[in-house]
Amino acid sequence: xxxxxxxxxxxxxxxxxxxxxxxxxxxxxxxxxxxxxxxxxxxxxxxxxxxxxxxxxxxxxxxxxxxxxxxxxxxxxxxxxxxxxxxxxxxxxxxxxxxxxxxxxxxxxxxxxxxxxxxxxxxxxxxxxxxxxxxxxxxxxxxxxxxxxxxxxxxxxxxxxxxxxxxxxxxxxxxxxxxxxxxxxxxxxxxxxxxxxxxxxxxxxxxxxxxxxxxxxx
Numbered sequence: 001x002x003x004x005x006x007x008x009x010x011x012x013x014x015x016x017x018x019x020x021x022x023x024x025x026x027x028x029x030x031x032x033x034x035x036x037x038x039x040x041x042x043x044x045x046x047x048x049x050x051x052x053x054x055x056x057x058x059x060x061x062x063x064x065x066x067x068x069x070x071x072x073x074x075x076x077x078x079x080x081x082x083x084x085x086x087x088x089x090x091x092x093x094x095x096x097x098x099x100x101x102x103x104x105x106x107x108x109x110x111x112x113x114x115x116x117x118x119x120x121x122x123x124x125x126x127x128x129x130x131x132x133x134x135x136x137x138x139x140x141x142x143x144x145x146x147x148x149x150x151x152x153x154x155x156x157x158x159x160x161x162x163x164x165x166x167x168x169x170x171x172x173x174x175x176x177x178x179x180x181x182x183x184x185x186x187x188x189x190x191x192x193x194x195x196x197x198x199x200x201x202x203x204x205x206x207x208x209x210x211x212x213x214x215x216x217x218x
Contacts, residue, residue, distance in 0.1 A: 003097045003163065004190065005063045006197035008205075013056030013172065015041065015208040021052040038208050045212035053173035053209060054078060058202060060168045065096035067160040068190045072182070078174030083166035086155035090145055094163040095134045102189070134159055172206055176213035183214075 019037045144154040182195035203210045
């Protein structure tokens with residue numbers, strides 16, 4: 001079981017609010033959705049009239065390994081990230097729990113294959129990295145802190161598998177762009193775990209708009 005987590009901490013807007021943003025130029029306002037309003041949302045998404053979708057916002061608190069956080073941080077348009085800093089905190093690091101080791105792909109456009117690689121005995125496969133590289137890094141990190149080394153320097157020896165946390169906020173449209181790319185079957189598995197949870201939670205809040213924004217990518 002992965003120790004990645006995604007928690008929806010705040011949101012603003014609704015499908016009706018997106019319709020109101022689109023129709024404000026005509027001085028119109030609705031309180032409840034109609035079939036015509038649903039057709040409008042589908043039209044806006046299909047023809048890339050993105051601005052009404054940018055008036056709805058979501059905020060997530062995410063815990064994932066550093067290598068996933070850095071990949072997701074590439075998405076900057078319409079999004080903002082504030083991350084925990086080991087310059088200021090020095091509590092015991094947590095590391096990503098590997099479910100299985102995937103093989104190298106034959107197609108370079110893909111990050112890995114679905115084949116499971118037994119590079120150590122099956123009984124040790126998920127714990128081998130923890131017992132090796134991570135354990136050594138953690139031991140030396142603690143030695144450095146006890147010796148008085150500043151956390152902002154000691155952190156440099158911690159591996160990319162270390163878990164980090166961040167607040168990720170942005171518009172509905174921007175998160176749709178994230179999910180359209182990162183929920184794809186050829187996206188990295190660990191990154192897809194985060195995107196899939198965002199996808200599920202957002203679909204509940206904006207059922208009409210989210211289907212429209214994601215329809216060409218499922």
